[in-house]
Amino acid sequence: METNNLEAPARPRLDGAAGRGGSEMRPYQLVAERIRELVQQTALGPGARLPSERELATTLAVSRPSLREALIALELGGYIEVRHGSGVYLASALRSVAGAVPRSALPESGPGPFELLSARRLIEPELAALAARNATDAHIDAIIAAAADMERLRGDKAASEAADRQFHLSIARATGNSALVGALEYLWNGRGRLWHTLEQQFETDALRTDTLADHRRIVQAIATRDAAGARGAMRAHLERVTRTLSRG
DSSP states (O other), X not given: OOOOOOOOXXXXXXXXXXXXXXXXXXXXXXXXXXXXXXXXXSSOOTTOBXXXXXXXXXXXXXXHHHHHHHHHHHHHTTSEXXXXXXXXXXXXXXXXXXXXXXXXXXOOOSOOHHHHHHHHHHHHHHHHHHHHHHOOXXXXXXXXXXXXXXXXXXXXXXXXXXXXXXXXXXXXXXXXXXXXXXXXXXXXXXXXXXXXHHHHHHOOHHHHHHHHHHHHHHHHXXXXXXXXXXXXXXXXXXXXXXHHHHOO
């Protein structure tokens, strides 16, 4: 199916500009709006194939992670269809590409997956270091139990994800600072449909194995009261997850 060489529209700010009604738009929502503007400038209609992800990122001068978040949001909202091995298409049932992408076509208004990961990379390595210094024996037992549950339940996606959450929150609780626990709970609660759809695109048995190995290194450092080691192990874990979800 034919695609068009698209010229980028004038770029709106990507730093949380106000959307309709004065509410703040997330970076991925702004990129989604620019994709819609780009499509509107061409003869592309419902069912038409969009340029490749690499081409779109270059044309819009945005990062691949930001573009990927925007495309997932538009897919969840029914604006585009992703056909694996073929490409990205405007939804065949779309009546018109004119006008702004409706807010109802964007699944959520909170932080995008890469915003959440960026915040976690800042916070969680220090939580792990504090846990290594401050954890009681009971705290360490809870961290070990959560890591063991994730190993035991690796074949059950929902249960494994619950154990993963418990693992990270157990580390936060081991700091002895309830404000830090609340901050991490906020970040985990922000993992909505956008996060889970992105994660599913990269979910493999090898990735689960890597995550479990990361967790074992974190547990070992905290249990031996190695604050620097815990900080480094947590940072390496979150950086690996970010790299995995960013690759194109």
